[in-house]
Amino acid sequence: METVLSITNLTKNFGRLKAVNNLNLQIKRGQVFGMLGPNGSGKTTTLGMLMGVVNPTSGDFSWFNERPTNDVRKKIGAVLEHPIFYPYLSGLKNLELNAMVKQCDPSNIARVLELVELSERKDDKYKTYSLGMKQRLAIASALLNNPTVLILDEPTNGLDPMGIAEIRELIKRIADDGKTIILASHLLDEVQKVCTHFAVLKKGNLVHTGPVDDVGKGEEIVEVIADVQNLNEYLLAFMGTTSVNRENGSFQITMREGFKSKDLNKYLFEKGIIASHLVTKKKSLEKQFLEILSEA
Structure with a gap:
């Protein structure tokens, strides 16, 4: 199976704080990979380095066995923080602006709106959207350039049970479309329901990685x-x-x-x-x- 992401001894220090310490990971094409860990474990810092938002102190990583150039990053969609949308514009207009900024084919807009189930609300102003709808619009924006990999940082954070269920089903649909998904989450039950593989970080250190299906194996x-x-x-x-x-x-x-x-x-x-x-x-x-x- 093709390696989508290879991380080698990736380290990030903030002064004396070692946020990520010699992280080594490999993620294969088609996996839904969950990064788990308590607050301060280094999940978001790791995702920031992978997207070029945070500069590593040392170590290396590659996407598709290539250096992380701008052309390579175009194959990756990400929702790392609360996205900035214009509240008085419709969901459709906001996506049209994002497509223009990202230089994406605007014909993708209808497809991603259908995928995140916002076609019927595309002409409503963003400010009228629920938190779950706003998160789905953010995911739609990340998918505008039809990326090979989708990165999600705490995609269900703050959502009610119905919103969590909607995002969970959306992640499954995106994965069924053949995309590789990397997500950070503290909701362990949700990771178990949607992920194929997971890693556990503690104080910047990788303490476990493996398939989700291996959970519960051993003594019955x-x-x-x-x-x-x-x-x-x-x-x-x-x-x-x-x-x-x-x-x-x-x-x-x-x-x-x-x-x-x-x-x-x-x-x-x-x-x-x-x-x-x-x-x-x-x-x-x-x-x-x-x-x-x-x-x-």
Whole structure:
């Protein structure tokens, strides 16, 4: 798979503060790559360096195996901060101005408005748009030059649940169109729902990177409820049990490698126990994220 972005020992110091420290990453074509980390972890500084807004202290990076020249940056669309639009102009007029500044083909405007689902509101003034609509217009502006890569910094920040859902579905549509997306976010659940890969930064250091699908792999945890006395003893006696914990009226069983929930269910059935609730629990990205930070 083609490497879209290669980062080598990228570092940024602000005086004695090391905002980004020897960052090494590779992002492949077609990935939706999430950059996670608490405030001050270096996510926004990293994106700023990648877009030429912030000068690196040391290290290097390349887009499409090329130096980050102006021609290369034309392949990249970005929403790094709150975009500046004219409040008394319509969404359409604002995009026409942006297309003129970016020297983009104005015929792209109708396409991006349709993509972000603003075609019906294109003639309304920008000041009448909701926060979610303003964010979608910003993404439309970033897509005017039909970039290969789209960079989004906290794309759902400040949005209500409906706005978050709209941006999430928009990101999926853009990814389905074959674009590579790099986004920074603190909303772990949203990253788990839209990203294919993620990296975790802590105080400027990369502490983890990998596929989102790997979250929850490893030991399987099964939640069990059954109306039977001494259920705890039966669960401990199962040969596939590593540990048993009582939590909110149910038992949480950590399984040994190679054992699954169906094995536990069969064991209980053979003991004459019918579980009213037996569910495999997948570790959330949030739980893994907190574990990674605590270990770093």
